Structure formats: C-alpha cells, structure tokens
Amino acid sequence: MKKQNAGLGEKLWNLIFPARCLFCGKLVPPGEYVCEACRKERPQAPFLRRYSLPGAGAEGFSVFSAAAYEGGFRKTLYRFKFRGEKGLSKPLGKLLAETAGQTGQRFDGVTWVPMTKAKRRKRGYDQSELLARAAAKELGLSCLPLLEKVRETETQHQLPRRQRLSNVKSAYRAGQEAQGKALLLVDDIVTTGATLRECAKALAEAGAVRVMGLCAADCAAIRTEEEKSL
Ligand SMILES: [Zn+2]
Helix, strand or coil, rough: CHHHHHHHHHHHHHCCCEEEEECCEECCCCCCCCCHHHHHCCCCEEEEEEHHHCCCCCCEEEEEEEEEEEEEHHHHHHHHHHHHHHHHHHHHHHHHHHHHHHHHCCCEEECCCCCCHHHHHHCCCHHHHHHHHHHHHCCCEEEEECCECCCCCCCCHHHHHHHHHHHCCCCEEEEHHHHCCCCEEEEEECCCCCCHHHHHHHHHCCCCCEEEEEEEEEHHCCCCCHHHHC
C-alpha cells in the first residue's frame, strides 16, 4: 500500500513538475534529463582539463565536466544556483554520474567544494553539496563531507588571473577521513580551476590516494557561434 502511495506521489510530482531536458528545456519522459536531439548534438566525451599537482603523479589532477557553460545549460545552472530550484540536483546528479562513468575510473566516495558556513547559512543550501549527494546516490557511493572552507575569499571571476591562486590559497581544510581513499571532487562550474586544485591539494595532503574533479560545466569549453554553425 505504501509503495502504491509513493508511486502516486511520484506521478503527481511528475505532473506538476514534468522532467525537462537540462540543455533545451523540452519535455522528456519521467526520469530522463536530456532530450534525444540534445543527446545527438552533445559531444560524446566529457570536457577534460589536466593540472599538475604535487603528489598526484605524472597523470596530475584531472577535472572532467559534463558540458560547456553556455546556452540553455547555463540557464539551468543559474536556476539551480541562484533561484533556489534545488530539485534540479536530481537530473544534474544523473548527468554527473554519467560523466564519472565515462572516465572508466573507480572511486571510494564523493565529496564537494564547500562554501563557508556563513555563506551557506545566507543562501540556505550549498549547490555543490546537493550535486555531490545526487551524483553519489546515482553511482552507489558514499557522499563524504571531507572539506571545510576556513576563510571567505573574493569571487574568483572578478579577479585577474594571477591573483586567483593566491586568493584561494589555504582557504580549504580536509579531514582525516580522506586518508587512503580515491575520491570524486564535485563542483558546479569550473572557471580557472584554482579552487578545485586547492581542494584537491588539501585532500591529497590529508592522505587521499587519488582525486578527480567532476563538474557540471566548464567555462573554458564554450564554443563560439562560428564553430557551432560549421
Ligand atoms: Zn534538449
């Protein structure tokens, strides 16, 4: 009986908030998150950046992103981050899990790039934590609160490139539970990568054996209008 009620609840939910494509907003079947047209048009492989990181070996620190930060997807992320549409974490989590699956690597747990406690109180939620929790659920992994942001920083995109690294330096602290784990480090958008690198460094220093960045969107992967029309 309980199960039937849950089913009905879900049907009602889908009626009021039907599933929509994360990229163009078109209606999609319940549980889906990309329409057929967008799936065909999307690049087959995730966007990848590699950074050198002390202790990370020759491979360095990799950051995979599901999509470019542009068009309809950019609007979806704006609604998720600034308009309080927390429900978007579910389809976005599925997209992140799909991206993590494409890397072919195995992990012990998922964590995220946190905001300071003060900022979180002000916004009411931490969008990266919601993404990490949703992705972990899809991947069947634990979501672990391993990082803490210990001081407030300037908004990264308002700073000149050379100041971005020093702005986030030592702003994050990682807990002991990171020790011996291969971890997925989730954030919503990668801009310079300085914040992700600082978090990966803190996790590595706490004893994580491997850290891989996983983001919804990559700012540097934006294609120009000319390229799109080719
Ligand atoms: Zn679409």
